Amino acid sequence: MSLVVYNTLTREKEPFVPVDPAHVRMYVCGPTVYDYVHIGNARPVVAFDTLYRLLKRHHPRVTYVRNITDIDDRIMVRAADNGETIEALTNRTAAAYSADMRRVGALDPDVAPRATTHVGEMIELIARLIARGHAYEAEGHVLFAVPSMADYGRLSRRSRDELVAGARVEVAPYKRDPADFVLWKPSTPAQPGWDSPWGRGRPGWHIECSAMSAKHLGETFDIHAGGLDLIFPHHENEIAQSRSAFGHAFMARYWMHNGFINVSGEKMSKSLGNFFTVHELLDQYPGEAIRLLLLSAHYRQPLDFTHDGLVQSKAILDRWYGVLRGRATAAAPGVPDGVERALLDDLNTPLAIAELHALATPQHAAELKAGGAALGLLQVDPEEWFRWAPKEAAASGPTDAEIEAAITARRAARAARNFAEADRIRDDLKARGIVLEDSAAGTSWKRG
RNA sequence: GGCCCGGUGGCAGAGUGGCCAUGCAGCGGAUUGCAAAUCCGUGUACGUCGGUUCGAUUCCGGCCCGGGCCUCCA
Numbered sequence: 001m002s003l004v005v006y007n008t009l010t011r012e013k014e015p016f017v018p019v020d021p022a023h024v025r026m027y028v029c030g031p032t033v034y035d036y037v038h039i040g041n042a043r044p045v046v047a048f049d050t051l052y053r054l055l056k057r058h059h060p061r062v063t064y065v066r067n068i069t070d071i072d073d074r075i076m077v078r079a080a081d082n083g084e085t086i087e088a089l090t091n092r093t094a095a096a097y098s099a100d101m102r103r104v105g106a107l108d109p110d111v112a113p114r115a116t117t118h119v120g121e122m123i124e125l126i127a128r129l130i131a132r133g134h135a136y137e138a139e140g141h142v143l144f145a146v147p148s149m150a151d152y153g154r155l156s157r158r159s160r161d162e163l164v165a166g167a168r169v170e171v172a173p174y175k176r177d178p179a180d181f182v183l184w185k186p187s188t189p190a191q192p193g194w195d196s197p198w199g200r201g202r203p204g205w206h207i208e209c210s211a212m213s214a215k216h217l218g219e220t221f222d223i224h225a226g227g228l229d230l231i232f233p234h235h236e237n238e239i240a241q242s243r244s245a246f247g248h249a250f251m252a253r254y255w256m257h258n259g260f261i262n263v264s265g266e267k268m269s270k271s272l273g274n275f276f277t278v279h280e281l282l283d284q285y286p287g288e289a290i291r292l293l294l295l296s297a298h299y300r301q302p303l304d305f306t307h308d309g310l311v312q313s314k315a316i317l318d319r320w321y322g323v324l325r326g327r328a329t330a331a332a333p334g335v336p337d338g339v340e341r342a343l344l345d346d347l348n349t350p351l352a353i354a355e356l357h358a359l360a361t362p363q364h365a366a367e368l369k370a371g372g373a374a375l376g377l378l379q380v381d382p383e384e385w386f387r388w389a390p391k392e393a394a395a396s397g398p399t400d401a402e403i404e405a406a407i408t409a410r411r412a413a414r415a416a417r418n419f420a421e422a423d424r425i426r427d428d429l430k431a432r433g434i435v436l437e438d439s440a441a442g443t444s445w446k447r448g
Numbered sequence: 449g450g451c452c453c454g455g456u457g458g459c460a461g462a463g464u465g466g467c468c469a470u471g472c473a474g475c476g477g478a479u480u481g482c483a484a485a486u487c488c489g490u491g492u493a494c495g496u497c498g499g500u501u502c503g504a505u506u507c508c509g510g511c512c513c514g515g516g517c518c519u520c521c522a
Binding site: 011028029030031032037038040041042043044045072073074156157158159161162163179181182205206226227228229230231232233234236237257258259260261262265266267268269270271296297298300301302304306308309311312315316318319322342348350351353354355356357358414417419422423426427430435436437438439444446 | 449450451452453454459460461462463469470471472473480481482483484485486514515516517518519520521522
């Protein structure tokens, strides 16, 4: 069994062959940290976290880099609006991002580089592009000369001419070619900036990923991933920068892109305002339910976001944890074949989930847990899972001790065949969000 | 206008040239003091019109519908 991935560069599924078999390297574009991320931003994190886990099972060494963009005009605007420093804003938001991503079950990347600590590398890269005739200085800006690259546009399958013809924005007068893009731009004294050979300024959007991937992964590497909307211009321009600077035939061998989360058929986005932040969702649903929902559609397909979908995901996890409950199950060694086979086929997580359903029986509990691990699921103690409650209910609902006391009282009532009282206790708990389940072994409960 | 993706049963969502996806919901049953949970059973699904084929939801073409990108965007 070997991994096959869909490569945006060729628009085909291809066998995954690492550049260096001893060391697989992947880069995923992370967030611009000016606010809490929405669930759409969490999709690539969860999808490619699943890929990271898979790669680690099949290769001796994997390095996963997920960057933090902490210099950007939106950050500058937001910090000014909030009356806080850029550092305070980006530190706070980046910390919230890491915490939220952990709560949806994502492993930490091996390296989480920040743009602001790599400005030196960016300046070096830009200088290199100028020296090689791929970039030029104009009015304090440095621009990448798109016509200097013969096959610019290969990833997004657009020609320079098409881009120019379809352009929706005004072309800055200092550009030699309308398709040229900014590598470095000047800062006013009030704006954050760094000294450079071209004066005090700050980097353009795309250069950071070229600089940071080269530093932490090398001039070429295996997988570069992110959302569909990054294909153009972000990834196209990264390729242009890195290949032109280093002279290689490719930057990353495989380009993987996840589809969008939709709301009522439309892309979830900050500008449309139709988004839910992961942070607020985590008050209402367990992170694991959010993760399962994100994995329940194939990563390249659109996924319609609904609260009902989260409720369903939680119900599925309740069932699976119900199988594990009271069984002190250790995960079986390895990953069940069906699950692994599904994942190796371009991360077919919905099929892997179907395999998990087939394993959701008492006799397969150990495999269920092992299969869950491959998807980053089912790893907490079942009792802990069933004690989870939405933030509000957790604050106002009965404590574990109160529940246990009520169950004891009910057991006494049942023993006395006082079913009216037993049912009253059960209904009372139900009204407070606690569901009781009687079995031969006794009564268990869950927060529902 | 250019370049891309999609349209599968009530809903979610895989997949395949001929046979079961899977889950949720619904319905029937078992079990239960009653429930809950669990278990068993239960569905003429593949946008549309043509073509290729012994046979197409699956391959090819047209059309319709929806979505995305075209320098803020996961």
